[in-house]
Amino acid sequence: MSTVGKALELLELFTPARGQIGLSDLARLAGLNKATCFRLVSDLCAHGLVEQIAASRDYRLGPALLRLAALREALVPTRTAALPVLQALADATGETAHLSILEGGSLRSLARAYSAAHATRVTLEDVSILPFHATASGLAVLAFQDEVARAAVLAAPLPRLTPQTETDPATLRQRLEAVRRSGIASGTGGFDAEVESLAVPLFDALGRCSGGLAVAAMASRMTPAQQALIRAELIRAGRAITTLWGGTPPAAVSLAWQAAD
Amino acid sequence: MSTVGKALELLELFTPARGQIGLSDLARLAGLNKATCFRLVSDLCAHGLVEQIAASRDYRLGPALLRLAALREALVPTRTAALPVLQALADATGETAHLSILEGGSLRSLARAYSAAHATRVTLEDVSILPFHATASGLAVLAFQDEVARAAVLAAPLPRLTPQTETDPATLRQRLEAVRRSGIASGTGGFDAEVESLAVPLFDALGRCSGGLAVAAMASRMTPAQQALIRAELIRAGRAITTLWGGTPPAAVSLAWQAAD
């Protein structure tokens, strides 16, 4: 592995649950020698991607990321552009809306919006990586990847997160086929037993499916009427975000969405 | 220079004006061999910090930055927390408010808020690095750095950006002394001849002055009454952001701000 690769992997070690890490822990987590780790993290510090907390001497992600992310958003407003649509979706459905993007082979949470309608809501604050096989977003996105990527995901171990999680690759392939036909995916209790969700794929300027948009509701509230509402709103919002990203849905999806309207 | 350092310097080459860069240009700008540059940028790509545009083969900042920046903001909400205060400041003064943070030895623009009050406004969209000697924010922040950092800035060449730009280190030192006494800095036409601005320093949880907050107005609109209003609002907002950042102003600043109220 290249030295640069090792340094960049250090960045991946920071998660919502683990916001700051000491040098020894960092070395352990990365599987690096402490001295090596120190040099790498020092380099990251020097460029502001990581910073050291004076008091505890722990390291955490640095302020340069804000600037770089702002620069990225100025050029390719992935998040900024989608945010209002996301909130509108949450408002229109009265449920939690959720935007994720494909990055580094995994589907990652990018933003969520809550509705004020209900006191009980699906909170997703701490979910950072969405398993493809167990979430509506995951299925929606996976359905529109090329066969190699899809095969890789289905070949890897598929953990059973709840009793309802589908873990059989063959069955999943059938579901993905259905997603491709309908342009919409559903995940019922696969990730959290009490949560039911629907999701549509999102397409970027390069025609790739690079994200997913989902609405997650408490299973108890998911009446057929509510389902229909969510489907319609999801399709509207999916079209809107795809357009904002400069993309167009594949013809098949466009047709399926039109039919569902 | 470390390999990692070289790779991270590539990130710095992307600016608002230069959002995407081809391999050869990238190598030239970085002063690297093309092959070396290719390997480095490939590593960055592999981790999503940079991505390649399929069509032009140019490179641009990647989507991983969004996730990392969001993670940073979740832990240390520097920008998120300050944004509403910034907008309130713009609204209260009817002018452009501007937040900058110290990062990698330079003062960088982090956010701006515009007032709807006037059709003519100071736009700062493309300013990314603020010269310490020629802006109110720069003086406000520089005044509260330790002597080594301050000496380094004053020893470097101080470009004359307008006829009014003060470039004499000795005179600047006097101004900085005045800023320390009053807790507020002013910059009149030093950066842009027609813009007058006021700024206060901001302090983070570690007691360091790590940012500046400014209000910039067209010089023609800056009446004494308007000046007084801006000063008062700036102090309020400065106190608010410093508190949100978990910091406290040095006693001297606290007193000066109290006296000005």
Added chain:
DNA sequence: CAGTTTGGTTCATTATTTGAACCGATGGTT
């Protein structure tokens, strides 16, 4: 169509990275 420049690759040379051992400081535990 000839000349340039592009993104990308190769491979022997070279310079950088690596890690065991070590340091002083800190914080429990007995």
Added chain:
DNA sequence: AACCATCGGTTCAAATAATGAACCAAACTG
């Protein structure tokens, strides 16, 4: 208080990964 473990950080010979000139094929440019 003596002990032990662990912390962040440093050192330097040995090992490994980075480097860059030369070289492609393809895409522009005149």
